[in-house]
Amino acid sequence: MKSHRLPIVFITVLSLSAHIVSGGKVLVFPIDGSHWVNMNILIEALHAKGHTVDVIRSAGSWYIKESSPHYTSITREQGGGFDEDFLRALTTDLLRIQADGESSWKRLKVEMELMEKGVEMTQMEVDMLTAMLDDHQFMQFLKEAKYDLVLADPVSPIGPILAHYLSLPLVFNVRWTAHSEGHFAIAPSPLSYVPMPLFELTDKMSFLERVANVFFFAFYEFQAQFLIQPRFAALTNKYFGPDVNYFQLIQGADIWLMRVDFVFEFPRPTMPNVVYMGGFQCKPAKPVPQYLEDFVQSSGEHGVIIMSLGTLVSELPKRIVEEMAAAFAQLPQKVIMRYTGEKPSTLGNNTLLVEWLPQNDLLGHPKTRVFVAHGGTNGVQEAIYHGVPILGVPLMFDQPDNLSRMRAKGAAKVVDIFSVDRDGFLHALKEVLHELSFRENMQRLSRLHRDQPMKPLDRALFWIEFVMRHKGAAHLRTESYKMPWYSYHSVDVVMFLLAVTAMFVTASVFGIKFLCSRICKSKQE
Amino acid sequence: MKSHRLPIVFITVLSLSAHIVSGGKVLVFPIDGSHWVNMNILIEALHAKGHTVDVIRSAGSWYIKESSPHYTSITREQGGGFDEDFLRALTTDLLRIQADGESSWKRLKVEMELMEKGVEMTQMEVDMLTAMLDDHQFMQFLKEAKYDLVLADPVSPIGPILAHYLSLPLVFNVRWTAHSEGHFAIAPSPLSYVPMPLFELTDKMSFLERVANVFFFAFYEFQAQFLIQPRFAALTNKYFGPDVNYFQLIQGADIWLMRVDFVFEFPRPTMPNVVYMGGFQCKPAKPVPQYLEDFVQSSGEHGVIIMSLGTLVSELPKRIVEEMAAAFAQLPQKVIMRYTGEKPSTLGNNTLLVEWLPQNDLLGHPKTRVFVAHGGTNGVQEAIYHGVPILGVPLMFDQPDNLSRMRAKGAAKVVDIFSVDRDGFLHALKEVLHELSFRENMQRLSRLHRDQPMKPLDRALFWIEFVMRHKGAAHLRTESYKMPWYSYHSVDVVMFLLAVTAMFVTASVFGIKFLCSRICKSKQE
Incomplete structure (x- = not known):
């Protein structure tokens, strides 16, 4: 790794001399899976x-490799987040819950199960953190690394x-915070036109949708204040004293690098320390491997359909895959389908089953007509970048919400x-x-x-380096999150004004x- | 003008080929004075x-010249805004009001006088607009100009x-809107940490300051809704029908180019279609004329003080100028004082009186120690750019507020x-x-x-050209301003939820x- 660095610094100095930070040191706490x-x-x-x-990872990490030419890993038995087994089990669980849910009643049950899962994961994180903070040797090592x-x-x-x-500036690479959408944590979000995430609402809501939005908000607030916050309170109390609460630590981040932009997201209030880098991973398509190019070209004027359901889910229930493959088989297009499970019996001659595909390069191929996608943020941003319309088949997390946008x-x-069968799926495909x-x-x-x-x-790199140059970005960050809620919402002021008015009225009466x-x-006298 | 254009387009094409808009046509409605x-x-x-x-101007315009190599002017007898006489009379009036005001009571009186002035100006604007919209030949000319x-x-x-x-996209070059700060018109602005403009409040307010902030907000809202809006209602009703109101037309602008940034402004919520261009007029200092350079160099190690009170005010009450000059005379520094009135009797040998000065170049001079300024946004941004501390002597408008930041x-x-005398002024100068x-x-x-x-x-130019390329910037602009206030603030939803709860409780009881x-x-039976 060391041998690579000198010439690169040299090039950077030449091209960006005004903005250079010579050899900053960055400590990264990532999330495994697609976030990584x-x-x-x-x-x-x-x-x-x-x-x-330097990257902190768990020994059982899935995507985060121990050795890399780009970073030095710091591996902990249990400390860099959830490991592969846990994450795979989680997605399988979620798929089952999701497949169950249909009626409003079941939907509520799903939400309850998800809430329980969230609380359970929070407790695991608190335990991990306690172990880490109590490992004095490790903390000393982090401190001395400066x-x-x-x-x-x-x-x-x-x-x-x-x-x-560690008293260090903090930059988030963020799609969501642990317990709500990032924006809700820092920017005022009028519930009349800022939809709560996860519920497929838009910025133009009917009255009942607005009622639902307020209800969902209250539900998440309840969860955050009464189920999550207390679990962190003991931790923050012990290490930082009673004045610091967990949500304030999140809200106090210097810069939020949001993995969305306003082509993807609905327009909404934001804050000066939020930087939009949606699509930062997108790049022009490179030529695809020859066997794929041959397959794509064989589609003639009909073009190809690309299907990929992301990194976390490798296998779908068999019935679903059979129905999808059957629908594909009836099309004149060629189909490239990323799927690692058992080969579906309905697979047509026009469909190529692959374990992995160069998604960005295929999306940028001029013959690509439709992207059949689960709706992860990355895939949606890549489809936007290359201008390929989507047939969405959302599975879990933020996917339904991304696709609804x-x-x-x-x-x-x-x-x-x-719930869709081959005819329904075929009909939807033809429509797109x-x-x-x-x-x-x-x-x-x-x-x-x-x-x-x-x-x-x-833009993202500029702001990371900005934080290094100025040791934070305090001038872009409001500290209003430190106010008690009744002050933030001017409840105390309104009560005061009402009291004054009441006193005035009473005195007058x-x-x-x-x-x-x-x-x-005097008249009587 | 035409002869200039070809080679410039050519250069632009070479350097910015990806973003070029070939020969857009822009119609400008400016404000005279420092805004121009x-x-x-x-x-x-x-x-x-x-x-x-093309620039629309009044025949009696002050700063906006009829001929320019950069624009074609469209002169109207009464139509491009207030003329020089009006503006000069206004500032004299405001100076008098300001000089009066001290006690809270007088301050309130000042506010009332300003409010009256505002209403009067609004009526003049409505009359101008009506004349313009009824001038069919003129409107046809604007339409045909495409x-x-x-x-x-x-x-x-x-x-x-x-x-x-004219159904055209709209870009604002904005410090304030007509009847409130620009941000308040479009971004949610919690009154607990977003200070109302003009009252020298900060983002960290005491309880009583927060009470004052809510009070000022209510005062301005009252003014806008009951004094300003009705005056425009007849106009918008006549030309656009009952569905369009004046404030919505303001809120519907595609891009707001704000003449501030967050080095100047306190951190606060913003919107995706707000672009911060504070300090866009600043540039590196050029050498000053020889006679000024000689004067500056003669200051030796003590350096110079620059004093300038902006474009609108050329003369101050005599007493004030005498006191300031007397204070300057006691300093070892040299002073360059921009002032067009009668020479003060107390003027020291160290003070050079000038009718005009190259403010940006002098602020960027290494010998400049302090900037004595009235606190117009431009001057403050230039002082920030060159890193020169300010001794503020605010006169009117947003100046006290700018300086309080x-x-x-x-x-x-x-x-x-x-109110300050020579000793107080000298003491303040020495402190800075x-x-x-x-x-x-x-x-x-x-x-x-x-x-x-x-x-x-x-950045400003990019977004102006962006709006030309895409015929607006709808994806960055919320349309929540079209909602009725009770929907925007979710009052209807809250009432509904309260009603449902009440019904539920009543039914239960x-x-x-x-x-x-x-x-x-059944027991009795």
Whole structure:
């Protein structure tokens, strides 16, 4: 690793002399799975700019490799987050819950199960953190390393809590925080037009949708205040005293690098320390391997359909795959299907089953017509970048919500993978293939997304280095989160004004009564 | 003008080929005075990029010249805003009101006088607009010119209303809107930490300051809703029908180019279509004329003090100038004082009286120690850019508020010019000269301000051209302003939920009562 660094620093100095931070030291607390894929892009870019990166990982880590040319790993038995076994079990669980849910009643049951799961995971994280903070040798090692900043994914509480412990500036690489959407944690979010995440609501809601939005918000607030916060309270109390609470540590991050932009997201209030880097991982397509190119070219004027359901889910219930393959088989298009499970019996001649595919390069291929996707943020951003309309088959997490955004913008159709049969799926496929509006809308989004004054990745790097140069970004961050809730919402002021008004009215009434009685008296006299 | 354009377009094509808009047409509605100085910078830059600019001005215009190499003017007898006579009379009036005000009671009186003035100006604007919209020949001329966008200063309602009439995208070059701070018009602004403009409050307020902030907000809301809005209602009703209201036309602007940044402003919520270009007019200092350089160099190690009170005010009450000059005379520093009135009798040998000075170049001079300034946004931003601490002598408008921001950041001291004597002024000058923290804080602000991924002017131009390329920026702009207030604030949802709860409670109580009575009855039987 060392041998790589010198010449790269040299190039950077030449091209960006005004902004150079010579050899910063970054400590990273990532999340495993697809989130790591994103974090790794930032890490590679930081390394290319001459910074040293240390990454904390678990021994059982899944995607986060122990050795890399771009970072030095710090492996802990139980400490860098959940390991592969846990995450695989979690997704299987979630798939089952999701496949169950249909009626509102079941939906509520699903939410309850998810809530329980969340609380259980929180407890595991608290235990991990306690073990870490009590490992004095390890903490001493981190202190002596003299990092310039902590780069963390706020899905895990480890980054913010350790950054505070080490008194280091904190930059988030964020899609969600642990217990709510990132934006809700820091920017005022009027529930009338800012939809709560996860519920497929848009920025234009009917009255009943707005009622639901308020209800969901209350539900999550309840969860955060009464189920999550108390579990962290003992921890923050012990290590930081009673004045520091967990949510304040999250809200106190210097910079939030959001993995969305306003082509993807609905317009909404934001804060000066939020930097939008949605699509930062996107890049022009490279040529695909020859066997794929041959297959793609064989589609002729019909073009190809790409199907991929992301990193966490490798196998789907057999029935679903059979139905999808059967629908694909009836199309004149060629289909490239990423799937590692048993080969479906309905697989057509036009469908190529692959264990992995160069998603970005295929999405950028001129013959690609439709992207059949589960709706992870990365895939959706790549589809936007390349202007390929989506047929969405959401599975879990934020996927239904991501896809509902594309649907609202007319760039995607969404089907319920758990209930659709081959005819329904075929019908949806044909719609996205043949109704021009899907393609036109996605290409418009693509034009808007690409028309930025600066590449999203460069913007992200600028702000990470900014935080290193200035040891934070306090001037961009409000400290209003330190106010008690009744002050933040001006409840105390309103109560005061009401009290003053009441006193004034009471005094007036008594005054008038008193005067009247005097007048009456004097008349009687 | 035409002869200039071709080679410039050519250069632009070479350097920015990805983002070029070939020869856009921009219609500008400026505000006279210091606001025009800002607008003209944008116009020059747009012209340099190959765009055609037409500017609407009044025949009696003060700063807005009829002929320019950068724009074509469209002169109307009464139509491009207030003329020189009106503006001069206004500032004299305001100075008198300001000089009067001291006690809270007088302060309230001042506010009332200002409110009356505002209402009067609104009526004049409504009359101007009506005359313009009824001038069919003129409106036809504007329609046929096929502009790509309207660039306007929202201090005047002319820009937004004409943009709507002509169905053109709208970009604001904005410090304030006509009747409130720009941010308050579009971004949620919790009154607990977002100070109302004009009252010298900060983002960290005491309880009583928060009470005052809520009170000021209510006062301005009252003014806007009951004094301003009704005056526009007849106009918007007549030309656009009952569904369009004046404030919505302002809130519907595609891009807000704000003439502040978060080095100047306190951190606060913002919106995706707000672009911060604070300091866009700042540039490195050029050498000053020889006679000034000689004067500056003669100051030796003591350095110089620059004093300038802006474009609108040329003369101050005599007593004030005498006191200031007397204080300057007691310093070892040299002083360059911009003042066009009668020479003060107390003027020292160390003070050079000038009618005009190259403010930016002098602020950037290494010998400059302190900037004595009235606190206009431009001057404050230039002081930040060059890192020169300020002794503030605010006169009117937003000046006290601008300076209070610098004071809160430890980069300025502020004195009340209407009450301070020579000793008080001298004491304040010495403090800013000798207490290192003022200079250190301003230099820190300067470093933060200059450390941006893109120059503010380039960012502004990018977004103006973006709006031309995409015929607006709808994806960055919430349309929540179209909701009724009770929906926007979820009042209807809360009422509904309360009603449901009440019904549920009532039903339960009656149910229990009924059950009890049945049980009692059956027991009795």
